[in-house]
Amino acid sequence: MTDRLPGFSTLAVHAGAQPDPTTGARATPIYQTTSFVFNDADHAASLFGLQAFGNIYTRIGNPTNAVLEERVAALEGGTAALAVASGHAAQLVVLQQLLRPGDEIIAARKLYGGSINQFTHAFKAFGWNVAWADPDDVASFEQAVTPHTKAIFIESIANPAGSITDIEAIAAVARKAGVPLIVDNTLASPYLIKPIDHGADIVVHSLTKFLGGHGNSLGGIIVDAGTFDWSKDNKYPMLSEPRPEYHGIRIQETFGNFAFAIACRVLGLRDLGPALSPFNAFMILTGIETLPLRMQKHCDNAKAVAEFLSTHPAVSAVNYAGLPGDRYNALQRKYAPRGAGAVFTFSLKGGYDAGVNLVSNLRLFSHLANVGDTRSLVIHPASTTHSQLDDAAKVKSGAAPEVVRLSIGIEDKEDLIADLDQALRA
Template identity: 55%
Template sequence: MTDAPTHGFDTLQIHAGAKPDPATGARQTPIYQTTAYVFRDADHAAALFNLQEVGFIYSRLTNPTVAVLQERIATLEGGVGAVCCSSGHAAQIMALFPLMQPGCNVVASTRLYGGTVTQLSQTIKRFGWEAKFVDTDDLDAVAAAIDENTRAVFCESIANPGGYVTDIRALANVSDAAGIPLIVDNTSATPYLCNPIKQGATLVVHSTTKYLTGNGTVTGGCIVDSGNFDWSANDKFPSLSAPEPAYHGLKFHETFGGLAFTFHGIAIGLRDLGMTMNPQAAHYTLMGIETLSLRMQRHVENAETVATWLENDDRVDYVTYAGLPSSPYYDRAKSCYPKGAGGLFTFAVKGGYDACVKLVNALEIFSHVANLGDTRSLIIHSASTTHRQLSPEQQEAAGAGPNVVRLSIGIEDSKDLIADLDQALAKACG
């Protein structure tokens, strides 16, 4: 839980949620490597288990190191609270868990990470849930896809892999009119480049594995609660508005108000799904966030330089970076993402699939990995890896066709990155 920010982003990314350790005076947040916590007495334990008092019970639910990270991310995103978990995919399931029931659906953007498309199109069917995929640039189509069983709209702020930028405010207007929450995956943009809550989002999810940690060491996820949604406005969200049998009929929204979703995420989501973030992962992510703004500035600067060079190279068909004046999303990016369009984009290689494979194999500085948001520059051929499970039509819709590679631009010297791409393109395209 957070207070209203009174400091700038650069200060908050270092200090939000953290105080010197009361026992030792340690300035850096300690790694509380413990599974359980001693109660003061029996009444204290009962109050914690009854949700009458906030505190630490068991590290599947709450942990002091993770709690600092939750408060820091919530503060940077402008939310009232956050729940950290084991991965970005865990965060997506935990975001949907209080909203959905068998027979319900979510309207999702066609421009999503391939693993998310698979999760929403295949895996959630086992819960009796469904996803409807719509081009979120077509607001009329989004509105038409929403029906009486729709419980959320889901998009990415800057879409992986293509770097497309979403008009969150316009999408929020559609979801608001339907009385359902908008969930925005802000992994690629980070709160430095984009604040979805300020643009109308109800919930924000992150793969903290990526830019927030920034060093490719640990996996993690986070759900940030705006605190702005009225979960009791209708009977669509009984997990939050109706009596909860496991807590003697407690109603989360009636009891916790704007923090209802956050408390439910811990008391029900982490309790029963067990998608817990470990304290060492939280520690690494806290250290990464301390330099988030500095890294994002360099990611954007390098991405603009590299994308411009690629666009002018005869061996390249096109570049999808929204920071280029030639992009159809350029004006939107300037308006909605004034600090930059991120460090993620794709480009199409003349020569198709085979040339992409040769390019990936010839690179020396770029690492061929299934990750993004690292300080190191990364590349992947999505059609043969992260989006391999999708149909050709789904791959094209997601911007991951067979002739396309995705770049996650790091913070190295941009001249070195261009030289590496130049020599690899020479080998790939003859």
């Protein structure tokens, strides 16, 4: 044994996992069961009363999922995590702990189109409101703060634009306002950016994307940084006030620096129910083992493709933070020195029609609504993921009519460039 702290690649393979104590299986087993046998009546009562940790029912927790949770928490530098059914489910469970009817969050305008739709429309049914701010103008976040503000939400690398967000500057706004900063770290993964190191209090992921990495399993996760005082000013009663369903315990007081993760599990996941399948957890765990290898290949390929597109006569602009002349290059070198990620956009001189035609002519790239796959993917956001927005909102979110989004995979870069070249010529 050694006192050395494990490196990122070692954690990606080993964190949270041990050989199965019953069978000796080295790979984490899939515990495909709905429920778990109690030792006796006292054991059951202590589990239901939050007086002991253990397994009750897979909707609330499962041993396969627990390994995934511990591994992602270790990679992100958090105190605890909770795996759920999707990235959208992670956002729902997080905000259910923070918001009451009439409360609001401040969200960056540059977000995944599905998140914009979720915040703008679906959450209105709960009485939750959203104020939009410009991630390129930190002052706009501060100006949006009101007495009803309960959180700030940003993406570390914005989807679809691929722009880098100044996490530290916005974290300072959140601290001044006395609210947590939530960072969606899906496009970066902890291999490129660790938001907690830059002031984030909560990190969420769509595990479906780069962490799982193979386009075969849906999942989401919530990581608790353990940095926020949930009892201050009684802003967050779900965590600070006595919980009647648990004999009056106060979540913050009882669980300390992993109280938020516990609240998401025993107050959110328990009642809302977006549980992650143990099989999906197993698939995502397998994907995470190769995360460092894949992410570096993704980044290297993406930079090569972006460089090619930046000189192509059919292309009017390339938005990739890894290019030296890009407006986000300085932030990329600060926050993500290993690479600018694999998702970026470029604009075509032929406008909307050229974007639609391009995706139809590509042969190696798959035209679908996903990112973070080993395979290279393409989509025209204005006609698909951001189609619910008007043109002005599309432009603000980085999805103007002439924009095409790429998610660069781990194929040979020469083949990707050749496919883009023939499609652009066509």
